[in-house]
Amino acid sequence: MDSYKKTIAELLEFAGIQLNGSAPYDPRIHHDQFYRRVMREGSLGLGEAYMEGWWDCERLDEFFYRILRANLDQKVKGNLKLLWQGVKARLFNLQTKGHSKDIIVQHYNVGNDLYEKMLDEYMMYSCGYWQGADNLGEAQENKLELICQKLKLKPGLRVLDIGCGWGGFAEYAAKNYHVEVVGITLSVEQAKLAKERCKGLNVEIRIQDYRDVDEPFDRILSIGMMEHVGAKNHREYMKVVSHNLKDNGITLVHTIGNNASYQYTDPWIDKYIFPNSLIPSAAQLTNAMEGYLLLEDWHNFGLHYDYTLMAWLERFRMAWSGLKKEYDNTFCRMWEYYLTCCAGSFRARKNQLWQLVMVKDTFKGDYKAVRSVNQTHSV
Incomplete structure (x- = not known):
């Protein structure tokens, strides 16, 4: 197992996810360069690899839920592309x-x-x-x-x-x-x-x-x-x-x-x-x-x-x-x-x-908050 694959496998274990496992939230990898791409490009690489058919997952929603609950997004930072996003947002009005x-x-x-x-x-x-x-x-x-x-x-x-x-x-x-x-x-x-x-x-x-x-x-x-x-x-x-x-x-x-x-x-x-x-x-x-x-x-x-x-x-x-x-x-x-x-x-x-x-601070009266919907359209 190469270093990229090993690192990703170990990280996914924190989220209860297994590479090529049998659970519906386990990703099935179809391309050997998947691991290197994700480690080098972060979320952009993960998404583009999915779009190109490099991997599949039966329950993508559960895959992301488990990753995010385990804070894996904080453990794997993106490359300089992500850094540039931050710099660009600070310097320019996007x-x-x-x-x-x-x-x-x-x-x-x-x-x-x-x-x-x-x-x-x-x-x-x-x-x-x-x-x-x-x-x-x-x-x-x-x-x-x-x-x-x-x-x-x-x-x-x-x-x-x-x-x-x-x-x-x-x-x-x-x-x-x-x-x-x-x-x-x-x-x-x-x-x-x-x-x-x-x-x-x-x-x-x-x-x-x-x-x-x-x-x-x-x-x-x-x-x-x-x-x-x-x-x-x-x-x-x-x-x-x-x-x-x-x-x-x-x-x-x-x-x-x-x-x-x-x-x-x-x-x-x-x-x-x-x-x-x-x-x-x-x-x-x-x-x-x-x-x-x-x-x-x-x-x-x-x-x-x-x-x-x-x-x-x-x-x-x-x-x-x-x-x-x-x-x-x-x-x-x-x-x-x-x-x-x-x-x-x-x-x-x-x-x-x-x-x-x-x-506005000119508002008169007592504002009453609403939580339960009344479908009578009362005005």
Whole structure:
């Protein structure tokens, strides 16, 4: 056994994983250079090797869960590529208006057909709220209702949805709460479908950067947007929200959360899934809101993202026979790898899912937090 293989085998033992073992979470290696590649290139090499068919694993989600619970990600550091990611993030603003479009081109414009088949009816590409839910559709409707109730929506309010996706929240809020919604996105594909689904409702969909908004709103929210804002822009985001939020308004941020503060993301995720993204920490968010917004409520339901990702994976696999006409096998392996490594991360509590409710210091009244969803759409 060469030194690379021996080292990896010994590390995996800490996680209860055996190379070429019989358990569903044991990796089966098909290429002799796998071990050298992983030791030299870290997570980027591991992911690319999977995409190229160098190894397989029946339960990738459990493989990642066990690795992350054993903190093997801290024992095997990446090479200079990872160091460069950190240096680059410290020196440059990777989420400028120009760079913000990188993720749109690579991820959200990949094709509405993929997302229509993988997601729920409202096409919510963010964590569902599984309290009392039996399936993905119910979990996502619960999440939409939870957000509406946390925002205290009522007829006639003007709402800004930053990073509106395919218009799922805008449609739900306008239809059930009779509010006016302005949804902004940088994705042409998302905007096109959002306009179609919100036709006939009091909804305006724009292709616009959040930093260019300059008008008053009663409520402002973002769902799965903060992960793309970047540490250098967190305060700018809070400043923009505070500037556009009316004195007695309420704002909500729904975001993945990191247990520690970083300036860079995982190299494989950065290259293939979410370029220039960054999962914020609690410290980064609270520092950003200081002087602009007051925190009223902080809700963590990170384990719900594990359930959501596994539901997406099931739907993706069921739809693959039709999708493979447009996407090749490498894409399929990449997408399954992405969904399962993220599921394992939430299962291991390495990432969280937070909903923050904030107001300005001019807010009047007593804000009451919401946890149980009331589906009566009471306003």
